Amino acid sequence: MGIFELKGVTKRFKDNLVLENLNLDIPQGSIFGILGINGSGKTTILRLLVGYYKPTKGEVLYLNKKLKKVEGKLRSEIGFTTQDSAFYPKLTVEENIKYFGALYGLPKKTIESNSDRILKLVELDHVRNRIAEQLSGGMQRRLDMACSLIHVPKVVILDEPTEDLDPLLRKDILHLIKKIAEIGTTVIITSHRLEDIEIVCDRVAILHNKSMIRSGTLDELKEEYSSSEEIHLQTKNQDYRTIVKNISQYDTYYVDGSRLVIRAKNAERILHEILHIIENTKDKLIYVDVQRPTLEEVFQSLTKDVGAQKDFLRKQ
Amino acid sequence: MNRLFTLIKKNFRLIVRSKASALMIILGPLLLIMLVGAAFNTANIYGIRVGVYSEEYSPLSEAIIHELNQGDYATQKVESEQACIEGVKNGIFHVCSVFPNNLKVDLGGNIQFYVDNTKTNIVYLISETISANIGKKSQDLSFQLTKGVVDTLEDIKDTIEDREDLLDEIKSLNEEDKVLLGIVSNDLAGMTLNYEKTDIPLGTLQSQISDSNSSAGSAFNAVESKIETILEDTSKASSKRDSSLEKIQTLSQNTESSKFSIAQMQKTFDSIKRDVSGVKETGVNKIVNPITSDIKPITTQKTHINFIFPTLMIMIIMFVSMLLTSTLEIREKTSRVYFKNFITPTSTTMFTLSNYLTNLIIIGIQSTILLGAASYFFFDNIATSIPLLLPALFIIISFFLFLGILLGNIFKTEETNTITNISLGFIMIFFSSAILPIETLPTVIRSIASFNPFFISETLLNKIILFQAPLKNVLEHFLLLSGYLIGIIIITLISKKITKRGQ
Known part of the structure; x- marks a missing residue:
């Protein structure tokens, strides 16, 4: 039984159709990633999950029950971290956390003990008395998460948690997400950063053209939608035209800087052919590598809309 | 909670x-x-500048200006009415006062004020206080004028009081005349003057005389003739007495009428005295301000x-x-x-x-x-x-x-x-x-x-x-x-x- 289930959900804002006939099952205890380009409706899905938006059509189930019937229970069992750091900048770290603890209806003692634990978890216990606006970007993101975790929720929803963060801070946050999942919390995460999703998520759903086009574990998706492998090579003469001309049964190729990238289902046989060609043309192999497809490739395979792909890739 | x-x-x-x-x-x-x-x-208002202009300043206008200076006003004489008005427009003065040429009490006059209505907060306050000051001066003048009138009336009253004895004297003489006239009238009325020839027994006397003496007859005739003359005179006296009585009657009526007139005059004098006394008792202040208004606040603020x-x-x-x-x-x-x-x-x-x-x-x-x-x-x-x-x-x-x-x-x-x-x-x-x-x-x-x-x-x-x-x-x-x-x-x-x- 999934913790959340969306059945034929359509969401329309006046004339703007954002989601259409969406079906999604989010399993309990996993880190579930929702992938999609900017404006694809990821945040709308999250807000539908917590009852902030009502579906125009279809229904949202929480623990197999209609959301309307379990709205109170749901609100006390979820934590939500938005794209923008959502806390009061003029309050201290501890005041913010305790404030949300009170809003979740926790007793004072529980708030005290939970805030200590959460502050340690997010590594903010040393700045607990600092005014929130004085924190660094990464700390602010962690504080936002801490505010969502004070009531030890069953589900934590993270909307673009690594957005606008430098690589080091991103790494910190992803590490924190894993830590949150380790304590048994279901994590639902949205991002357009495929590499982030790939690092932390057990399962993903890909959102495109207003609907969910595929969901599953990362391995399943890679297996299913990207059976090709990539051969990355570089020769001394870089006469890649001759190589491409003489090999057979490849899917596609492109030149990435000084390297040739060939995508093919039977990489081993193609590699053998390439080596033979290089030998015949008296060229010299400088670099060669065979890589498994990335989530990005899966995404590319699934989203046929070239314009959208380009936009997506440009934003990377 | x-x-x-x-x-x-x-x-x-x-x-x-x-x-x-x-x-x-x-x-x-x-x-x-x-x-x-x-x-x-509005408990206090300070430093109000008043521009003043008059073609010719009379002692009265100077007195009013002096009155203003005694208060919290700073007056300044300007050379023309226009300059005075411009002064208000430019904020040099809060108020401009234009006095009539050679302001005098007997000639009367109207003092004009020019105020800047845009300064709503103070304009009414200034107008009110300046009018109050001018009013005070004007009231002083009225007081003096009225006092003169009241004093004259008081003199009249005193004169009347002085002459009241004469009136009493006339009244008593009149009374005496009336009494004398009554006596004279009664006396005259009591006189018997109506005699007839028949009342005298001349016929009997004549027959007795005829029988006795012829000379007595002639004497008789002479007496008879005299009696007839007396009777004629008596008749004339009676007519004159009647006429005198009528005149005395008229005289008596006139005396009565004079008495009434004197009484009326006495009444009038009394009334004048009373009225003048009333004026004195009223006081000049009440005459100048017969009706005063006093606005009493219903709060103590x-x-x-x-x-x-x-x-x-x-x-x-x-x-x-x-x-x-x-x-x-x-x-x-x-x-x-x-x-x-x-x-x-x-x-x-x-x-x-x-x-x-x-x-x-x-x-x-x-x-x-x-x-x-x-x-x-x-x-x-x-x-x-x-x-x-x-x-x-x-x-x-x-x-x-x-x-x-x-x-x-x-x-x-x-x-x-x-x-x-x-x-x-x-x-x-x-x-x-x-x-x-x-x-x-x-x-x-x-x-x-x-x-x-x-x-x-x-x-x-x-x-x-x-x-x-x-x-x-x-x-x-x-x-x-x-x-x-x-x-x-x-x-x-x-x-x-x-x-x-x-x-």
Whole structure:
């Protein structure tokens, strides 16, 4: 039984159709990633999950029950971290956390003990008395998460948690997400950063053209939608035209800087052919590598809309 | 309760930590009332500059100018009427006074004042005080003139009193004449003068004489002839007596008439004496000012600030309440935290309640400071009004707080909200007695305006603070405002439900 289930959900804002006939099952205890380009409706899905938006059509189930019937229970069992750091900048770290603890209806003692634990978890216990606006970007993101975790929720929803963060801070946050999942919390995460999703998520759903086009574990998706492998090579003469001309049964190729990238289902046989060609043309192999497809490739395979792909890739 | 307390605590922390907001919220209203209070404080008026012009200054006009200088006025003579008026226009003078050429009491005259009506705060005050000064001088002059008239009348009275003996003398002579005339008349009337020849027995006497002596006959004839002559004279005397009696009768009537005239004259003199005495007793002052008006205030307050204090207080409560709650509502609604707050199990009603209570505490503190200052500086007996004042303020503040929450809930941006708040506030002020008395409005608008919550609040506070009205006199206002409060709470909660974000 999934913790959340969306059945034929359509969401329309006046004339703007954002989601259409969406079906999604989010399993309990996993880190579930929702992938999609900017404006694809990821945040709308999250807000539908917590009852902030009502579906125009279809229904949202929480623990197999209609959301309307379990709205109170749901609100006390979820934590939500938005794209923008959502806390009061003029309050201290501890005041913010305790404030949300009170809003979740926790007793004072529980708030005290939970805030200590959460502050340690997010590594903010040393700045607990600092005014929130004085924190660094990464700390602010962690504080936002801490505010969502004070009531030890069953589900934590993270909307673009690594957005606008430098690589080091991103790494910190992803590490924190894993830590949150380790304590048994279901994590639902949205991002357009495929590499982030790939690092932390057990399962993903890909959102495109207003609907969910595929969901599953990362391995399943890679297996299913990207059976090709990539051969990355570089020769001394870089006469890649001759190589491409003489090999057979490849899917596609492109030149990435000084390297040739060939995508093919039977990489081993193609590699053998390439080596033979290089030998015949008296060229010299400088670099060669065979890589498994990335989530990005899966995404590319699934989203046929070239314009959208380009936009997506440009934003990377 | 913990949630509510936490929310209120959070609101206060946010206000206190934003120093500019804290200063504006706490000191703003106090500063406002201090400035307005100073502007409307009419206990004293200082350094009023009066431009004076006259083609020719008479002793009287100089005396009036001197009178003005004795007060808090600084007069300055200017060379022309135009320069005097320009002086007012340019702010050199507050008032320009133009005296008639060679002003004299016997000639009379009209002193003209030119004032700048744009300075509404002081113009009436200046006009009033200067007119009072001129009036005083004019009254002195009238007093002197009238005193002269009264003194002359007093002289007349004295003369009359002096001549009153003569009148008594005439009266007594008249009485004597009348008595003498009566005596003469009686005497004359008592005289017997009606004799007839037949009454004398001449025939018998003649026959006896004829028989005895012829010479006696001739004597008889002579006697007879004499008797006839006497009888003729007696008859003539009788006629004259009758005529005299008639004349005496006329004379007597004239004497009676004179007596009546003297009595009338005596009456007239008495009346004149009485009237003149009356004038003296009335006094010159009452003649100069036969009817005086004395406007007695029904309150014991001294300056204009006292009268407008309740209105000022309501204005501050209204604007601060509406702006504070609506701004807080919009800030919360548009803040990044709104969504996060929304998805917690804390209801929106709780947030509304916390907004209301936070601001109720702030406005409550501000009102306490205002009342404290008012009590210290110009209201001695405000403490006696506290039992009614507190519930009245609670209802009034609550109403405007919920109105602010409602507006904050309807509007999406602070700018629109602020403009709406100010506009609504001014509409309420215009349709009240704050600027012009409500009685000056057309009947229909007046009857609508009488339901204006600002007007009701203002009236309620006026009655409680200025007149220490008992509950029965203000019960209607209490009930009306309570009704409004309940209504606005219901509308606010409905609007919250309708405009709940994220639907």
